[in-house]
Amino acid sequence: MKKFVNDPKQFVPEMLEGLALANPHRLRYVPEHNLIMRSDAPSEDRVSIVQGSGSGHEPAHVMIVGKGMLDAACPGDVFAAPPMNYVYETAKLLASPKGVLLLVNNYTGDRMAFDMGKEMAESEGLKVEILTINDDVAVKDSTYTVGRRGVAGNFFVIKAVGAAAARGDDLDEVIRVGKKVNDVTRTMGVALTACTPPAKGSPLFELGEDEIEMGVGIHGEPGRERKKMATADVIVDELLEAVVTDLPYSSGDNVALMINGLGGTPISELYILYRRAHQQLADRGITVTRSYVNEYCTSLDMAGASLTLVKLDDEIDALLDAPAEVPVRVF
Amino acid sequence: MKKFVNDPKQFVPEMLEGLALANPHRLRYVPEHNLIMRSDAPSEDRVSIVQGSGSGHEPAHVMIVGKGMLDAACPGDVFAAPPMNYVYETAKLLASPKGVLLLVNNYTGDRMAFDMGKEMAESEGLKVEILTINDDVAVKDSTYTVGRRGVAGNFFVIKAVGAAAARGDDLDEVIRVGKKVNDVTRTMGVALTACTPPAKGSPLFELGEDEIEMGVGIHGEPGRERKKMATADVIVDELLEAVVTDLPYSSGDNVALMINGLGGTPISELYILYRRAHQQLADRGITVTRSYVNEYCTSLDMAGASLTLVKLDDEIDALLDAPAEVPVRVF
Amino acid sequence: MSSTAQQQVDLVVRTIAQAAVDNEKYFGDLDAVVGDGDFGYSLARGFENVLDGWDDVDRTDIGTFLKKIGMVITARIGGTSGPIWGTAFMRAGMTAGATDSLTGDQVVAMLRAAVEGIKARGQSDVGDKTLLDVLVPVTDRLEAELTAGTDATHVLAALAETAREAADATADMVAKRGRASYTGERSRGSVDAGAMGVAVIIGRINEAWQTEGAS
Amino acid sequence: MSSTAQQQVDLVVRTIAQAAVDNEKYFGDLDAVVGDGDFGYSLARGFENVLDGWDDVDRTDIGTFLKKIGMVITARIGGTSGPIWGTAFMRAGMTAGATDSLTGDQVVAMLRAAVEGIKARGQSDVGDKTLLDVLVPVTDRLEAELTAGTDATHVLAALAETAREAADATADMVAKRGRASYTGERSRGSVDAGAMGVAVIIGRINEAWQTEGAS
Ligand SMILES: Nc1ncnc2c1ncn2[C@@H]1O[C@H](COP(=O)(O)OP(=O)(O)O)[C@@H](O)[C@H]1O
Ligand SMILES: Nc1ncnc2c1ncn2[C@@H]1O[C@H](COP(=O)(O)OP(=O)(O)O)[C@@H](O)[C@H]1O
Ligand SMILES: [Mg+2]
Ligand SMILES: [Mg+2]
Ligand SMILES: [Mg+2]
Ligand SMILES: [Mg+2]
DSSP: OOOSOSSGGGHHHHHHHHHHHHOTTTEEEEGGGTEEEETTOOOTTSOEEEEEEEESSTTTTGGGBSBTSBSEEEEEEETSOOOHHHHHHHHHHTOOTTOEEEEEESOHHHHHHHHHHHHHHHTTTOOEEEEEEOOBTTSOOOTTSOOOOOOTTHHHHHHHHHHHHHTTOOHHHHHHHHHHHHHTEEEEEEESSOOOOTTTOSOSSOOOTTEEEETOOTTSOOOSEEEEOOOHHHHHHHHHHHHHTTTTOOTTOEEEEEEEEOBSSOHHHHHHHHHHHHHHHHHTTOEEEEEEEEOSSOOTTBOEEEEEEEEOOHHHHHHHHSOOBOSSOOO | OOOSOSSGGGHHHHHHHHHHHHOTTTEEEEGGGTEEEETTOOOTTSOEEEEEEEESSTTTTGGGBSBTSBSEEEEEEETSOOOHHHHHHHHHHTOOTTOEEEEEESOHHHHHHHHHHHHHHHTTTOOEEEEEEOOBTTSOOOTTSOOOOOOTTHHHHHHHHHHHHHTTOOHHHHHHHHHHHHHTEEEEEEESSOOOOTTTOSOSSOOOTTEEEETOOTTSOOOSEEEEOOOHHHHHHHHHHHHHTTTTOOTTOEEEEEEEEOBSSOHHHHHHHHHHHHHHHHHTTOEEEEEEEEOSSOOTTBOEEEEEEEEOOHHHHHHHHSOOBOSSOOO | OGGGHHHHHHHHHHHHHHHHHHTHHHHHHHHHHHSOSOHHHHHHHHHHHHHHTGGGSOOSSHHHHHHHHHHHHHHHOOTTHHHHHHHHHHHHHHHHOSOSOOOHHHHHHHHHHHHHHHHHHHTOOTTSSSTHHHHHHHHHHHHHHHHTTOOHHHHHHHHHHHHHHHHHHGGGSOOOSSGGGGGGGGGTTSOOHHHHHHHHHHHHHHHHIIIIITO | OGGGHHHHHHHHHHHHHHHHHHTHHHHHHHHHHHSOSOHHHHHHHHHHHHHHTGGGSOOSSHHHHHHHHHHHHHHHOOTTHHHHHHHHHHHHHHHHOSOSOOOHHHHHHHHHHHHHHHHHHHTOOTTSSSTHHHHHHHHHHHHHHHHHTOOHHHHHHHHHHHHHHHHHHGGGSOOOSSGGGGGGGGGTTSOOHHHHHHHHHHHHHHHHIIIIITO
16 A cells, blocks of 8 residues: 555544644634534534535545535544544534534445434434435435435535525525435446555455446445446446436536546546536537536545536526635635 | 546547536637637736646646636647647737746756747747746756756746736736746655556556655656655655755745645545644744645646645735636635 | 353453454455445444453443443444444443343343344344344344253354354345445345454354353 | 659658657657656657648758658657757758758768757757767768768668667666656666667668668
């Protein structure tokens, strides 16, 4: 394993400390609970927005804590949901009379930790709700499984509820908005290589020199199928077909298109994917009116990408357009 | 080679096309000359700022064309300086009565192409100047070599001259500002893995499983020495020692600190490097008042990072603080 | 048995904790096959915490002791395993209650309570390819051996055998819970990490019992 | 020679172009050792352009032809090689002038002009571990062989030999120009990509001449 790491057990705390040092005025780091929060949160006038999940998906979620986005992120270790206690302590620190909204990607561990943390916080009289995000079309939803995973599409839900909270919406309204965005958001990813968790020290799975994993999860979970490596255009077409036909998105729709890098793929390649997706959507009569090409929700150093569509209406468009200010930035 | 590529020869044009599709109102793409320019440039009231270099360093430079930064980027193929004709055509398209400033990283090929392009443009009466950037301390400067390379520090020069141009400064003044920033900017990089140029299809060099390359160039050129892999802190300390002692930066200085990812390293690891650098600078009495942690100048998919310091005074701080709006963004 | 019950519980819990720490890499590799590879890390970090605070855990009675252990685990282990394993210990402790001694029947009742707790917390059941597919047959075997009057040493050897067989058998199952479930049919062919983890741990308890527990 | 001079120039330039295209991978690998690996790609793309427009290049006279080739190269090849190789062809063309025939002395003068152009453009000289370290000894050898009255066929074989030896000898040098120069002492031990490129190309010209040029 060649990574910039000291003690793998300190990977997350050291990253959070670095983040806090780089953002002294905006962020507060609470080491006891692995917590990154806005230094001016909570506010009496605003629902507090909290996202929790395993680490290893940076910039999600600790690096999108800021005005118009998250009030706090409550990460666990790499790929592990945060322990219940962190959730509970975070809810307490972010308590606002308008309530706390916990955003959770749909994974068993995360849901259990947040359910338990919420119960504990409620037993102390706090107003807390949970909103689950599940945008991954790679996983077939059925009553026999735990349902679809939450992946890069969570960015749009966070952006929308962040904007709604910032303008002072009530908890119910913030939840309505978040559910609405989640309902029209779909994602599928592809891995070219496996990622290496620092504590494991070796790749999470093996992909042959000419193999790719279609529908991979953001924790390196296997996807729909292992395929032969193909050109960028062929890969985009397959991702797009799966995503478009799922909602479905139809001719006449306006959409946001996100090409999200999984950590090891340079932005140059992401734009090659973007090009094809934009063109193919146009051919289907679907117009991209908002575009997002960058890393949003990664899987450590995995080479790969995911494609997300959000069906837009005026309400969602305005929420996505609202200003925000977060640590992951160029300037 | 597993990359999102179609025809390797079309790597750069397809990337530029994707970039243009994602930024329809802000950017203009001129395929004949591989050119990305602000759709509202040139302006009579502003010096036009142009950066040219090989591709493969994205977001530099095509993705930082925008208000307050570049008016145009004139890229060559991957790692190859643009042909002289592109430079010449770009200078013509960006011609402003206030002049055109061509920013060039200090490499033989780039300097020759820009010198020739400038001569051709001048022979048609255009006002064109060149400013050379050379921030890499890994390369020992001497009269026997072509001097230091320009690497990630070019971001700060671009930001400063972009801000100066935006407020209407004359060409001489813009150049003064750019030189001033270049003079107080120093960088050194380290590679954990080699990068794979799409046209080559295999890694540019071989690094053993426990080897790293200290002082690597952004084109995969070998650096100061090949070393054994070490912890993040040990690596930072070595980069920092080389950079700090070079200018030198001294106790009492305020600096901007950039940890730049080389393409294959996730932002989580960059913050682990940032943490140590910030702390070690504090120990030396040097205060980080501006921080930059992201990918600015990459080397395709190379895993690695570079560390840049800029010594700040009020003038430079104000220029770096000025607003800008570029395609590489989160929102 | 009354004077040594807490010591025996100590031995069992300590062995579990030590096994979790010792097998960090192995458990992680098991989880990496169709999961996300963090099972070993999560368990090891959590039980490291248990060992670190070992001497200070409240030992007023066995019930309290187990509940406290469960709370440390829930508080410190992330992923799915924190809530699952923490709930198991807490439920076992609640069932044991304020006692200094344990009968075989009580141990069976404690295990049943742990199993019910996991099912409720994980919305899972036997056949979902989880650690339940080891815990339940092990509990059944314990009950049967006690009914048959087998002595403690042989009971534990029997449990270790059942656990290992049951863990191996998870290879034929399709995961319906946990991250492995996202892979559907592709989860078939490899054993469940949690199930094998429990089997390895029971094996270690058996060994420890043979050398120390019977004293 | 006058009726075939343009044909011979065509043969030489076409052979250079074809060699550049054919050796894309090899030249790239040479450049990857201490450079950035794009030498093969740059040269191949540029000379592909030359071949694509081959029939339409202005052949009013030899000087014009070579200058036009130089302009295509400069316009289309990026990196260091575009300016360097383009300048070389342009200077050779300027020295040839508006002529339909070429003497041996003229060819030497053209090569000297190309060398001076490269030196000026690259601020480089013999000993810097660049293609000059092949071009200059090759030109010297040409002059010597012409003085000795050697016939064209044997001259070319001699040049190919000199080129190869000179290219091999660059392995002992430390790069003072180009990207390889950043590595200082570490550039010693491997041949210069541009130097070896020129040697390979001269070898190809020699072969082509033996089969076609003498006709
Ligand atoms: N819903 C569930 N109910 C019971 N056990 C479960 C459940 N989900 C997962 N498990 C068990 O937990 C193990 C995985 O634990 P761990 O790796 O910590 O969780 P995660 O899936 O969050 O990474 C699985 O091998 C399985 O035995
Ligand atoms: N300043 C120079 N003068 C003459 N030749 C040079 C100079 N710099 C480099 N070269 C030659 O060019 C070759 C590299 O060409 P190329 O790979 O296209 O350039 P780059 O260094 O820009 O990637 C070197 O091997 C060397 O022979
Ligand atoms: Mg996990
Ligand atoms: Mg080059
Ligand atoms: Mg797991
Ligand atoms: Mg080169």
